[in-house]
Structure formats: structure tokens, C-alpha cells
Amino acid sequence: MITLEVNGKPHAVDADPATPLLYVLTDHLQLHGAKYGCGLGQCGACTVLVDGEPVFSCITPISVLQNRRITTLEGLGTSDNPGPVQRAFIAEQAAQCGFCIPGMIVRAQALLSRNPAPTPEEIRAHMSPNLCRCGTHMRIVRAVERAARELKAAK
Amino acid sequence: MNRRQFLATGGALVVSFSLRAQPKLPGSLAREPLLDSWIRIGADGGITVFTGKAELGQGIKTALIQVAAEELAVEPARIELVTADTARTPDEGYTAGSQSMSESGTAILNAAAEVRAKLVELAAKRFALPPERLSVANGAIRAGDGRSASYGELVTGELLHVKAQPPAARGNPRERAVIGKSLARVDIPAKLTGAPIYVQDLRLPGMVHARTVRPPSHAARLAALRTAAVEKMPGVLKIVRDGSYLAVVAEREYQAVSAMRALAAAARWNKQQENLHSDLQRLPSQLSVLVESEAAAPAWSAEATYRRPYQMHGSIGPSCAVGLYRDGNLTVWTHSQGVYPLRNALAEMLGLPKKRVRCIHMEGSGCYGHNAADDAGADAALAARALPGRPVRVHLMREDEHAWEPYGSAMLTRARARLEGGKIADWHYELWSGSHSSRPGPAGNLAPAWLLEKPFARPPAQQIPQPTGGGDRNAIPLYRFASTRVVHHFLTAMPLRVSALRSLGAYMNVFSIESFMDELAQAARADPVEFRLRHLDDPRAREVIRTAAERFGWAGYRKQRGRGRGFAFARYKNLAAYCAIACEVEVERTSGQVRMLRASAAIDSGEAVNPDGIRNQVEGGILQSLSWTLHEAVSFDASRITSRDWASYPILRFPDVPERIDVEVISRPGAPFLGTGEAAQGPAAAALANAIADATGARLREIPFTAPRVRQALGA
Numbered sequence: 109m110i111t112l113e114v115n116g117k118p119h120a121v122d123a124d125p126a127t128p129l130l131y132v133l134t135d136h137l138q139l140h141g142a143k144y145g146c147g148l149g150q151c152g153a154c155t156v157l158v159d160g161e162p163v164f165s166c167i168t169p170i171s172v173l174q175n176r177r178i179t180t181l182e183g184l185g186t187s188d189n190p191g192p193v194q195r196a197f198i199a200e201q202a203a204q205c206g207f208c209i210p211g212m213i214v215r216a217q218a219l220l221s222r223n224p225a226p227t228p229e230e231i232r233a234h235m236s237p238n239l240c241r242c243g244t245h246m247r248i249v250r251a252v253e254r255a256a257r258e259l260k261a262a263k
Numbered sequence: 264m265n266r267r268q269f270l271a272t273g274g275a276l277v278v279s280f281s282l283r284a285q286p287k288l289p290g291s292l293a294r295e296p297l298l299d300s301w302i303r304i305g306a307d308g309g310i311t312v313f314t315g316k317a318e319l320g321q322g323i324k325t326a327l328i329q330v331a332a333e334e335l336a337v338e339p340a341r342i343e344l345v346t347a348d349t350a351r352t353p354d355e356g357y358t359a360g361s362q363s364m365s366e367s368g369t370a371i372l373n374a375a376a377e378v379r380a381k382l383v384e385l386a387a388k389r390f391a392l393p394p395e396r397l398s399v400a401n402g403a404i405r406a407g408d409g410r411s412a413s414y415g416e417l418v419t420g421e422l423l424h425v426k427a428q429p430p431a432a433r434g435n436p437r438e439r440a441v442i443g444k445s446l447a448r449v450d451i452p453a454k455l456t457g458a459p460i461y462v463q464d465l466r467l468p469g470m471v472h473a474r475t476v477r478p479p480s481h482a483a484r485l486a487a488l489r490t491a492a493v494e495k496m497p498g499v500l501k502i503v504r505d506g507s508y509l510a511v512v513a514e515r516e517y518q519a520v521s522a523m524r525a526l527a528a529a530a531r532w533n534k535q536q537e538n539l540h541s542d543l544q545r546l547p548s549q550l551s552v553l554v555e556s557e558a559a560a561p562a563w564s565a566e567a568t569y570r571r572p573y574q575m576h577g578s579i580g581p582s583c584a585v586g587l588y589r590d591g592n593l594t595v596w597t598h599s600q601g602v603y604p605l606r607n608a609l610a611e612m613l614g615l616p617k618k619r620v621r622c623i624h625m626e627g628s629g630c631y632g633h634n635a636a637d638d639a640g641a642d643a644a645l646a647a648r649a650l651p652g653r654p655v656r657v658h659l660m661r662e663d664e665h666a667w668e669p670y671g672s673a674m675l676t677r678a679r680a681r682l683e684g685g686k687i688a689d690w691h692y693e694l695w696s697g698s699h700s701s702r703p704g705p706a707g708n709l710a711p712a713w714l715l716e717k718p719f720a721r722p723p724a725q726q727i728p729q730p731t732g733g734g735d736r737n738a739i740p741l742y743r744f745a746s747t748r749v750v751h752h753f754l755t756a757m758p759l760r761v762s763a764l765r766s767l768g769a770y771m772n773v774f775s776i777e778s779f780m781d782e783l784a785q786a787a788r789a790d791p792v793e794f795r796l797r798h799l800d801d802p803r804a805r806e807v808i809r810t811a812a813e814r815f816g817w818a819g820y821r822k823q824r825g826r827g828r829g830f831a832f833a834r835y836k837n838l839a840a841y842c843a844i845a846c847e848v849e850v851e852r853t854s855g856q857v858r859m860l861r862a863s864a865a866i867d868s869g870e871a872v873n874p875d876g877i878r879n880q881v882e883g884g885i886l887q888s889l890s891w892t893l894h895e896a897v898s899f900d901a902s903r904i905t906s907r908d909w910a911s912y913p914i915l916r917f918p919d920v921p922e923r924i925d926v927e928v929i930s931r932p933g934a935p936f937l938g939t940g941e942a943a944q945g946p947a948a949a950a951l952a953n954a955i956a957d958a959t960g961a962r963l964r965e966i967p968f969t970a971p972r973v974r975q976a977l978g979a
């Protein structure tokens with residue numbers, strides 16, 4: 109048994125310590141925000157926050173995650189009560205198939221927590237580990253800019 | 264003899280007209296004419312609309328709800344939409360070819376209008392008033408005196424179980440309430456908050472997980488397998504082996520992944536020489552002449568050859584499906600683009616009657632054509648049959664998706680033309696391409712079915728006939744020339760597996776034609792935009808061109824060092840949406856790095872139902888095409904695909920993305936829906952090539968324009 113703290117709650121997980129976090133999230137905890145895209149750390153679809161930093165959950169074994177704070181997309185808001193970054197993505201209609209977007213939102217959250225007013229270039233550089241195949245990039249950048257504006261206005 | 268003369272010459276044709284019972288019903292109503300195949304209204308007034316098309320991330324659900332809401336005069340939120348399911352919805356073939364609006368949208372528009380007319384007629388009888396004296400709003404019909412009846416009260420029994428009547432009345436396009444508004448997409452909030460809406464997220468009670476072991480190359484066959492150690496691994500329930508088909512099922516997902524790796528290591532394969540290549544002119548071909556007018560001119564003013572490699576769909580999420588086999592019935596949850604054709608293929612593969620197989624569409628990662636979704640459906644069917652009573656989820660690994668999906672065909676084109684008095688007098692165009700459609704229907708189009716003990720052979724390569732075309736889609740220019748010759752060399756056997764990739768041959772043909780138009784404009788010393796207009800008389804084509812040029816600031820453009828501008832236009836399939844794109848690029852001479860700085864597009868896809876949805880599709884089309892055109896080529900050695908992940912098949916990343924893309928939607932209220940999803944790819948590629956030529960003087964004719972290739976073209 110390994111205990112993981114996910115979105116503020118402890119979960120005792122019965123899985124091989126070598127299991128990548130992604131499989132524990134989707135298969136054991138029924139959290140589907142993080143997606144399997146490549147399993148290789150190349151696309152960012154599986155991005156989660158560990159102690160606030162973006163991490164590829166597909167290549168991070170649970171053995172290294174005890175006593176760390178894990179935040180997934182679900183920790184940022186719900187369909188009925190979306191969080192600020194999610195609201196900005198909805199406002200910009202920043203999705204086509206949407207499969208890459210959970211990873212985008214989580215990675216954007218990490219940027220905005222540390223840099224509340226990023227420039228478009230900083231956003232592009234920060235988001236570059238994450239791939240989108242539908243070509244939603246313009247809207248994703250706009251959504252991150254909007255989230256920054258709205259977070260600032262809310263302060 | 265023209266058509267009018269023919270009609271005037273006698274009775275034969277008139278007789279044949281009267282034999283046809285009725286003019287063709289619009290859109291997919293022609294295939295599924297019963298009104299209640301499309302629309303049902305419950306006694307409680309609940310409205311359910313059915314479509315055989317699937318949400319692929321193109322926003323089709325929202326647009327179809329808007330169409331139904333408009334004609335039924337209700338709030339969009341009152342409509343429940345059911346998408347592709349072989350047990351519930353009409354059979355509309357594939358969700359492909361930018362045809363969902365013209366097929367399903369048109370069917371729902373007309374069916375809804377007719378349902379409304381029927382309800383008004385019923386209310387008129389009930390109130391003993393003429394229909395013109397009634398008003399319709401919010402799902403109810405009202406008389407001036409305050410009497411009203413809701414749809415739920417009016418609908419009884421078999422009222423809607425009748426064939427649609429052409430032509431159905433339509434709402435007045437000037438008084439649209441919902442159509443033409445950028446309604447927020449209904450599917451987005453769930454996608455952004457982690458709700459389990461993708462087939463990848465589906466978790467059924469008692470569900471188990473499978474992983475497949477694909478051969479190391481397409482022709483390799485299983486020679487030997489040791490299973491004992493794998494069978495003892497934790498959670499392993501079953502090793503599925505049928506000939507060279509191999510999969511493993513386990514309780515937990517990661518157990519299945521670990522067991523799959525062990526099984527792959529325990530398998531020995533007979534390798535076969537495959538001779539993979541892209542030397543297209545060496546392949547057997549069938550020739551068809553698409554256009555032939557006048558004799559070709561002897562002295563060409565210009566000629567050029569263009570090339571495109573095999574390219575992949577590369578969905579961000581590998582394909583997935585869930586299968587359940589119980590009491591001789593198979594259900595498969597799939598993100599296939601065609602649930603009915605997949606149902607037929609699975610029934611054939613398993614030797615089951617079609618009525619025992621049900622395919623239900625659930626969303627997946629964007630597919631952009633025929634990717635591995637159907638293969639995964641077959642994997643789920645095979646694994647589920649091996650474990651009756653338990654739902655089995657199969658998720659392909661990234662390597663399997665990359666190496667086994669059917670690619671967009673490599674293509675070669677050759678253009679020649681003669682100028683006369685500043686205009687193109689003779690145009691001569693040839694193309695070489697493999698098939699752009701090897702979808703199921705037939706089980707032989709499912710990769711897992713090739714590997715079985717009793718394998719299914721691949722059916723012969725299919726052409727898609729003109730006017731839409733496959734490899735020859737958009738091969739015939741929309742421009743008017745004194746003489747035109749267009750020839751298609753259809754390659755009947757391709758060394759790599761190929762099928763439908765978004766826009767099919769249009770991407771390459773438009774890239775070639777529109778690059779060559781610029782080469783000719785330069786030879787004629789003409790402005791590229793003005794040169795195109797010289798050869799075009801279609802007013803809608805002219806309008807998108809003018810609009811895109813204006814938005815871009817074409818007339819007042821000031822060129823900076825290292826930068827250039829490019830323009831391109833096409834009408835998709837020569838019968839669907841008009842799209843023009845202008846863009847500016849920057850080329851770094853020393854590195855060969857190309858960056859698109861900005862793009863302006865104009866699109867006319869008929870009546871615009873959801874303008875922001877159209878903009879989203881055009882922006883996406885431009886960026887996807889930018890990725891294809893700058894970066895993408897499937898790599899392989901003589902026997903196997905070597906593009907197996909995102910490192911060996913790089914695509915666009917954020918730092919390459921333009922600073923701005925703006926899209927103007929030209930709506931034509933009342934005009935037919937023309938579809939949008941595939942209109943921008945061809946023009947975007949050509950505008951990019953034309954801008955690079957403007958920036959550097961170097962003409963790139965082979966896709967992709969990788970940095971080394973650009974450096975080489977610049978002679979650096």
C-alpha cells in the first residue's frame with residue numbers, strides 16, 4: 109500500500125510501486141483528467157502538478173510520490189463550478205477534440221501560480237512540452253492570457 | 264446538343280421523370296426518410312434529435328442542436344441529441360469529408376421544419392383556425408385568443424412515423440433566432456473538467472484491460488511464443504492468440520501493460536522483406552483523364568514537380584475501444600468515424616450476424632480521418648469474445664498507433680502551363696497517388712483481421728470517383744483556362760498502408776496548383792492576388808479572395824528583410840466551402856528555420872450556423888497544415904516504420920505558432936450548408952510556400968519544408 113495525497117485527500121493505493129501515477133489516477137482513483145497520450149514524456153497530455161510543479165504522470169512512478177501534494181485537473185474545478193483557468197478556456201472556446209486541454213490547463217496553472225502576468229512569448233515557451241493536434245494553439249494562448257487578466261482582476 | 268435542346272426533342276425524358284416518384288429528399292433524408300428517425304417528441308414535450316454523425320471535436324453536436332432548435336422554435340437546451348449508434352440513430356455512413364452539415368444538418372433542418380408544420384396543422388384543426396393565425400414559440404403553438412397547445416400534447420402515436428415530404432418549408436433565413444449565433448459548444452465544459460466523456464475514460468462494472476502485441480512490421484508473422492511466464496504475472500486473465508494476432512487481458516490496466524511488454528519479449532517473429540518506399544512512379548497505376556480540352560501546347564512557359572511524403576493522423580490520444588460479448592451479442596464502444604461500416608466489418612470478422620453486433624460512438628481524441636480507431640474496435644471485439652461476459656477495454660500504445668495507423672498517401676504532382684498575354688492559355692496537370700479510402704466495411708480493412716489464423720485479405724484499393732475525388736480531389740483547377748488537361752495516375756498497390764487523412768488529395772493538389780499559380784504570376788510579372796482574379800469568374804470565389812487580401816493588408820504590405828507574404832485559395836472539392844488565406848513568414852537564412860508570423864483567412868461555407876465554430880475549424884486547419892507542411896514525414900527503412908513516437912515524428916509545438924490568425928466568416932443566409940473542417944489545409948500549405956518564395960526567392964516544392972531542406976534551397 110502506498111498513500112498518495114491527490115487533490116487534498118489521502119488515498120491508500122494497492123499497486124506495484126513502479127506503476128506510473130497516470131494509471132493509478134485513471135484506473136484506481138477514477139480520475140480521468142490526466143490522459144494517456146504517449147507514455148513517454150513527449151506530449152503533456154498526462155500533466156499533473158506535484159507540489160505545484162508540472163510533471164508527466166505517465167513516467168512518474170508512484171514510489172516517488174509519497175508525502176507529495178498531487179493536483180490533477182479535477183482539483184482545479186468541476187463542470188458546475190469550474191476554476192478560473194477552466195473558465196478562461198471555456199470563455200475562449202479553447203478546445204476542439206479537447207483531449208490535450210486538461211494537460212494544457214494544468215500546465216498553465218503552474219505558470220500562473222508563479223508568474224501572474226506572463227507575456228505571450230513566456231506562455232508559448234512554458235507550454236511547449238504539450239502537444240495539440242487539432243491546432244487549438246491560438247485559443248489556448250488566448251485562454252492563458254485571459255486567465256492571467258481575470259486572476260489579477262479578482263485580487 | 265445542350266440540355267435544353269434535349270428536353271425539347273421529345274417525350275422520352277419526360278416519361279423517365281414521371282417514373283421517379285418524387286424529387287430526391289435533401290441531405291441524409293434521402294437515405295433515411297422517416298421523420299422519427301431524426302426527431303422524436305415525448306408526451307412530456309421532451310425533444311430528442313438523432314444523428315448518424317459523430318462529434319469529433321469539430322463542434323457538430325452544437326451546430327446540429329442549433330439547426331433543430333431553430334426550426335422547432337425551442338431553446339437549444341431543450342434538445343437532447345443522440346449521436347452515431349447502430350441501435351438508435353440513422354445510418355449516415357462516415358463522419359467525414361466535411362459533410363456532416365450538408366448531410367445531417369440539412370436532413371435535420373428539413374425534418375424539423377416539417378415536424379413543426381405538422382404540429383401547426385394539428386393545432387390549427389384543434390383550434391379551428393387557419394395555420395397563418397397561429398404563432399410558434401418555446402415548444403408551443405398559440406392562437407391570438409390565448410389558447411395554446413404544447414408539442415407534447417399535440418404529438419400522438421405515429422404522427423412522425425412517416426416519410427418526409429419534399430420540399431419541406433423552411434424558416435425565413437432573415438428571422439433566425441439560433442442559427443448564425445456563436446453558441447458556446449455544449450461539449451466543452453465536461454472536457455475541461457475531467458468528466459469521463461471519452462471512450463478512453465469509459466469504465467464499466469467488472470471491466471478489465473487489454474493490450475495488443477502488434478508484429479514488429481506489417482508483414483512479420485508469429486513464429487514462436489512462450490506464454491507460461493506471462494500467464495503467471497499478477498492480474499493476467501487471458502492471453503488472446505489467433506494466428507499472429509496477440510493480446511493480453513489483465514484485471515488492472517498497468518498489469519496489462521507490463522504483461523504486454525513481457526509477451527512482446529516472449530514472441531519470435533518471421534520477418535519478411537517488405538520493400539517500403541515512396542518511389543511512386545515505379546508503382547503499378549491506372550490512368551484516368553479527368554479533363555481534356557484542346558491539344559496541349561508544345562512550348563511551356565513553366566513546369567514544376569511537387570512532392571508530399573506519407574503523413575500521419577497522429578491523434579494525441581491513441582485509439583481505444585471497449586467491447587462486451589454476452590449471450591452471442593457483441594457491443595463495442597468506439598470512436599470510429601463510421602459505426603455502421605465498423606459494425607459490418609466486425610460482424611464479418613467474427614462470423615456473427617450483423618444484428619448481433621452493436622457499435623456505439625463515444626468521443627475520442629481528434630482523429631482527422633481514418634486512424635486506428637476501427638482497428639482498436641476490432642481489438643476490443645477479439646478480446647471481448649475471448650472473455651465473454653466481461654467488458655474489455657483496449658487502449659493502443661503510442662508506438663502501435665504511430666506504426667500501424669493508415670497514413671495519408673505519398674503523392675507526386677507535375678504541372679505545366681503556357682502563358683499568353685498575361686494569362687494562362689494552356690494548363691497541364693498530372694498526379695500520382697495511392698488510395699485515400701481503405702476504411703471498413705470489409706473486415707479486410709481492419710489490421711487485426713490480417714493477423715488471424717484465418718486472415719482476411721485486404722480488398723483491392725478503392726478510388727473515390729469525381730466530382731469529390733480521392734487522390735484527385737481538387738485536381739481540377741477552379742480557374743478558367745483556354746485549354747486544360749488533368750490526368751490522375753491511381754496507384755493500385757501502395758507499399759505502406761494508406762487511407763483517408765483530412766482533406767485527402769486536396770491538401771497536395773491545392774498546394775501544387777496554388778504554388779504553381781504563384782510561379783506563373785511571377786513569370787507574368789503579375790500580383791498573385793490579381794493574377795488569380797484574372798482567371799476566376801465565380802463571384803463567391805472572388806469575394807473570399809478579396810476579403811482575405813483586405814484583412815491581411817495585401818495592398819499596403821511593406822516587406823521587411825527576411826520576411827515575405829503568400830496567398831492561396833481553393834473551393835474544397837470544387838463544390839464545398841470557399842477558403843482563401845494570406846500569410847506572412849519569417850525565414851532565418853542561416854538555420855533554415857521558417858516561422859509563420861500571421862495569417863488572415865476568409866471562408867464561405869454557405870449559411871453559417873455557428874460562426875465561432877467555423878473560425879475554430881479554420882484556425883485549426885491552418886495550424887494542422889502548418890505542422891504537416893513544415894515538419895511531417897513518416898520515416899521507414901526497407902521493412903518497418905521508424906516513426907514510432909513524437910521524437911521520431913515531430914509535429915508543431917507552441918514556439919512555432921503564429922502570433923495571430925484571424926478568420927472572417929462570410930455567411931450566406933438561406934444557402935446550403937457546405938461544411939468547413941477540411942477547407943483550409945490546402946490553401947494554408949500553398950500560402951506558406953508562396954510566402955517563403957517571396958521572402959527568399961527560393962521555391963520549395965517538396966513537403967515538408969524542414970530546416971535542412973530550406974537551407975539547401977537557399978544554397979546556404
Ligand code: FES
Nearest residue numbers: 145146149152166
Ligand atoms: S502521456 Fe505523458 S507525456 Fe505524453
Ligand code: FES
Nearest residue numbers: 206208240241242
Ligand atoms: S484540442 Fe484536440 S488535441 Fe488539442
